[in-house]
Amino acid sequence: MSFLFGGGRPQLSSAEKIAAAETEVEMISDMFNRLSQSCTKKCIPPEYREPDLNKGESVCLDRCVSKFFEVNMKVSEKMQGEAAQKGGAGGGMGGFGM
Amino acid sequence: MDGLNASEQREFQGRMEKKQMKEFMTMYSNLVQRCFDDCVNDFTTKSLHSKEEGCVMKCVDKYLKGSERLGQRFQEQNAAMMQSGQLPGR
Numbered sequence: 001m002s003f004l005f006g007g008g009r010p011q012l013s014s015a016e017k018i019a020a021a022e023t024e025v026e027m028i029s030d031m032f033n034r035l036s037q038s039c040t041k042k043c044i045p046p047e048y049r050e051p052d053l054n055k056g057e058s059v060c061l062d063r064c065v066s067k068f069f070e071v072n073m074k075v076s077e078k079m080q081g082e083a084a085q086k087g088g089a090g091g092g093m094g095g096f097g098m
Numbered sequence: 099m100d101g102l103n104a105s106e107q108r109e110f111q112g113r114m115e116k117k118q119m120k121e122f123m124t125m126y127s128n129l130v131q132r133c134f135d136d137c138v139n140d141f142t143t144k145s146l147h148s149k150e151e152g153c154v155m156k157c158v159d160k161y162l163k164g165s166e167r168l169g170q171r172f173q174e175q176n177a178a179m180m181q182s183g184q185l186p187g188r
Contacts, residue, residue, distance in 0.1 A: 012101075014103075014105075014109075018110050018113070022110065025114065026117075035168065036165060036168050040161070040164055040168075044160060044161070046135075048136065048156040051156040053160060065171035065172055066171070069179065
């Protein structure tokens with residue numbers, strides 16, 4: 001997932017390397033938070049009849065994660081496509097699809 | 099996270115720990131708000147009814163279990179994606 005470290009790049013300083021690693025983690029972490037928020041809202045109704053997840057809720061959560069990733073992929077593919085069409089502006093984006 | 103030497107790793111670790119703390123606090127606040135919003139709607143009394151309290155307890159349990167499950171699925175998907183490079187849309 002280290003799309004920032006492609007071949008032929010100049011040596012980065014310590015601070016830059018740490019910042020890059022941190023940014024990467026933040027992106028993943030942000031994605032997880034958004035996914036959690038959306039899937040919890042969509043799959044867990046606010047009634048709370050029992051403290052455990054029932055089968056329906058569990059399955060819903062699993063599928064929700066899967067679809068979220070797929071949407072993430074498709075959006076990034078599409079955006080890369082558009083950038084490429086507009087003339088190589090996306091050249092440096094590399095494997096943006098996380 | 100390749101290319102970090104030992105001292106860079108330590109610095110990175112330190113930042114990750116701080117970040118985790120902050121995220122935990124955020125999760126906690128969100129949880130309180132969510133369970134309050136969903137469970138407490140009757141303001142004829144100053145303290146919680148046993149029903150509201152029960153609801154809040156179940157809410158916390160459910161939310162934490164849900165979070166755990168999401169975390170597991172997320173890791174699986176993430177790992178699969180990193181391995182294959184691209185997820186070929188099952």
